[in-house]
Amino acid sequence: MLWGVLLAVALATTVLHRDRVVALILTSLAGLIIAPFFAFHSAPDLALTQISVEVVTVLLILLALHFLPATTPDALPAPRRLWSAAVAGIAGAGVGWLAWAMMTRHHAFPPISEFHLAQSKPGAGGTNAVNTIIVDFRGFDTYGEIIVLGIAALVIFATIEAVLRSPAAMQRLAIRSPRREDADRHPMMFAVATRVLLPMAMLVGVFLFLRGHNMPGGGFVAGLVFAIALLMQYMASGYEWSQKRQRYDHHLVVGWGILIASLAGVGSWVFGLPFLTSGFVYVTPWPLDTFELATAAIFDLGVFLTVLGAVLLALASLSRLALRTGDAPQSRAFDIDPTEDR
Amino acid sequence: MEALVATAIGTLTAVGLYLILQRRTFPVILGLTFLSYAVNVSLFVSGRLVTNAAPIIGTGETFADPLPQALVLTAIVISFGMTAVLMILAISGHLQAGHDRVNLGDDARKDDA
Numbered sequence: 101m102l103w104g105v106l107l108a109v110a111l112a113t114t115v116l117h118r119d120r121v122v123a124l125i126l127t128s129l130a131g132l133i134i135a136p137f138f139a140f141h142s143a144p145d146l147a148l149t150q151i152s153v154e155v156v157t158v159l160l161i162l163l164a165l166h167f168l169p170a171t172t173p174d175a176l177p178a179p180r181r182l183w184s185a186a187v188a189g190i191a192g193a194g195v196g197w198l199a200w201a202m203m204t205r206h207h208a209f210p211p212i213s214e215f216h217l218a219q220s221k222p223g224a225g226g227t228n229a230v231n232t233i234i235v236d237f238r239g240f241d242t243y244g245e246i247i248v249l250g251i252a253a254l255v256i257f258a259t260i261e262a263v264l265r266s267p268a269a270m271q272r273l274a275i276r277s278p279r280r281e282d283a284d285r286h287p288m289m290f291a292v293a294t295r296v297l298l299p300m301a302m303l304v305g306v307f308l309f310l311r312g313h314n315m316p317g318g319g320f321v322a323g324l325v326f327a328i329a330l331l332m333q334y335m336a337s338g339y340e341w342s343q344k345r346q347r348y349d350h351h352l353v354v355g356w357g358i359l360i361a362s363l364a365g366v367g368s369w370v371f372g373l374p375f376l377t378s379g380f381v382y383v384t385p386w387p388l389d390t391f392e393l394a395t396a397a398i399f400d401l402g403v404f405l406t407v408l409g410a411v412l413l414a415l416a417s418l419s420r421l422a423l424r425t426g427d428a429p430q431s432r433a434f435d436i437d438p439t440e441d442r
Numbered sequence: 443m444e445a446l447v448a449t450a451i452g453t454l455t456a457v458g459l460y461l462i463l464q465r466r467t468f469p470v471i472l473g474l475t476f477l478s479y480a481v482n483v484s485l486f487v488s489g490r491l492v493t494n495a496a497p498i499i500g501t502g503e504t505f506a507d508p509l510p511q512a513l514v515l516t517a518i519v520i521s522f523g524m525t526a527v528l529m530i531l532a533i534s535g536h537l538q539a540g541h542d543r544v545n546l547g548d549d550a551r552k553d554d555a
Contacts, residue, residue: 103446109471110457110476117461127472130454134479142495142506143486149515153522161471164529168536172466184463196452199484203444203491213489213509220508221499229497229508230515238512252482252523256530269537314446315498320519407519414526421533 106133114185118172120165121230128158144316148308152324156411159331163418167273225380225394226313234318235396235403236378242399243361246406251352253410257351260417264424273424287336294336301329309404313392319400323407330408331415339419350416353409359401364395443491447483454480466534471525478521480526486514 109129117123131154139147155440195206213229220229224236232438234242263269302359305325312318333342454476461473489507497508536542 102450103450106450107453110453113472113476114460117464117472120468123472124467128473130476130479134483137483138486141486141491141493143511143514144496144498146486146511146514146518149518153518156521157475157522157525160526164533165468167533168468168542172464172469176464182515184460188458188460188463191459192452192454192456194452195455195480195484196448199487200444200448200450202484203448203487211507211509213507217497217499217505218507227499229499229503229505229511230511233508233512242516243518246476248520249523252527257528259530259534260528263534263537266538269534272540316496320515324519410523414530417530418533 102133102136106130109133111428112172120168120170120172121162123160124161124378128154131157142306143230144323145228145318147430148316149324152321152328155328156324156331159328160411160414160418163422167421177212189317220323224378225392226396226398228312228314228316228318230316231312231318232396233398234320237376239365239396240375241401243365244359246403247358248360249410250406253353253354253413256414260421263421270424273421291336292297294332298329298333301332302326305329307402308309311393312400313396319403321405323404324411326404326408327411330412334415334419339416339423343416343419348421350409350413353405354413355409357402357405357407357409359402360397360405364399364402367398448492451480451487461505467535467544468526469490470544471528471532474528475479475521475525478517478524480515482514482521484491485517486510 109126109149113123113126116126131150135147135150136153193326216233217229219233219237221227224232224392226232226236232327302325305322308317308325309322310317323382330342365375366380368375368379371377371379378394378396378399380392380396382392445489457472458476458480461476461554466550475545482519487510489510494502495502495504497511499505517550532542
């Protein structure tokens with residue numbers, strides 16, 4: 101069933117891709133179908149990550165669409181499109197065959213995952229083998245990855261900075277064809293609902309973060325959940341309103357994230373161990389049950405902060421562009437003041 | 443099941459490539475998103491398809507291969523970073539050049555004329 105929907109959605113995208121909002125929605129649908137696929141095939145961590153990444157991606161692309169034409173203008177001539185379709189079809193068939201061939205054959209070498217499964221609990225102290233691979237066994241890989249993410253966020257910031265300084269670009273931005281704006285740009289229901297939801301969403305984030313080592317969750321997902329909760333505030337109440345309540349600079353959040361992860365890595369040198377060696381102890385404070393304290397959690401905190409900062413920095417950069425387009429700045433929380441007598 | 447997943451991967455790849463070949467920034471971004479779905483799923487299935495065997499110690503007898511899952515998890519987040527950077531490059535390209543074509547070869551000049 102899902103397979104049929106996925107195929108239909110994917111093929112519809114090729115036909116309808118010229119209306120960009122429709123194309124974006126179809127793309128996100130494809131991503132949302134992949135999430136239950138992961139969940140069904142024993143990868144709850146992947147399903148969680150896929151869903152939250154999908155939400156963040158769609159929100160950012162929607163914001164970005166504000167600055168791009170709403171439709172792709174002239175289509176390519178028919179022979180050209182046929183040629184593209186032929187190339188794409190052949191490549192797709194090849195990749196599909198490759199995937200099928202891989203799945204239906206036996207491993208050429210025994211997979212090394214047995215080691216990870218066997219060592220997850222005694223070696224790293226966590227029962228979620230996926231998470232222990234990310235923060236313990238392959239911590240260096242993850243460390244590099246959050247640095248890439250941080251750099252990507254800085255690239256976004258720098259590119260927007262360059263656009264803001266280019267007179268030609270600003271001129272184009274100013275004469276951009278006016279769009280129809282809704283009268284009530286920050287609907288009260290939406291604003292109130294997202295504010296009530298904010299602490300709950302953050303609680304879910306903390307919960308996912310804390311259980312990460314043993315159950316599905318972890319720094320990546322927690323960071324994304326936090327980011328979505330904050331993104332909703334920006335969407336519901338406007339950038340200005342939210343920015344005034346933003347106490348920490350996004351750059352700093354990214355920087356601290358990488359710094360904390362680095363410290364968690366360097367910390368093992370003190371004990372004469374290689375970079376990013378993780379340790380753990382089990383503690384049983386009196387009223388509570390036994391739980392685990394791991395240095396990997398410090399590393400995961402760094403991952404969490406970097407992901408959060410990177411998403412918010414990308415959003416803030418886009419919003420800076422929006423503020424320069426002459427869209428009326430919104431300083432009040434609602435467009436309608438409910439206390440006003442009317 | 444394997445055949446279904448394989449055709450889905452093939453379709454996602456084909457759609458991604460077709461969109462990239464449209465040579466406009468926005469379809470290219472969507473195309474790369476489709477391609478990264480395809481790549482993520484095919485990386486994931488290199489651990490084979492198993493159900494009810496989440497790699498969480500103590501919840502069952504057999505476990506799915508956790509290594510591809512960990513690799514794909516980071517890949518999903520990285521592809522988000524890539525999409526965001528591309529999106530910004532597309533905006534900046536559109537604002538600075540006044541159009542959103544991705545090719546600067548002879549065709550583009552012909553089109554502009």
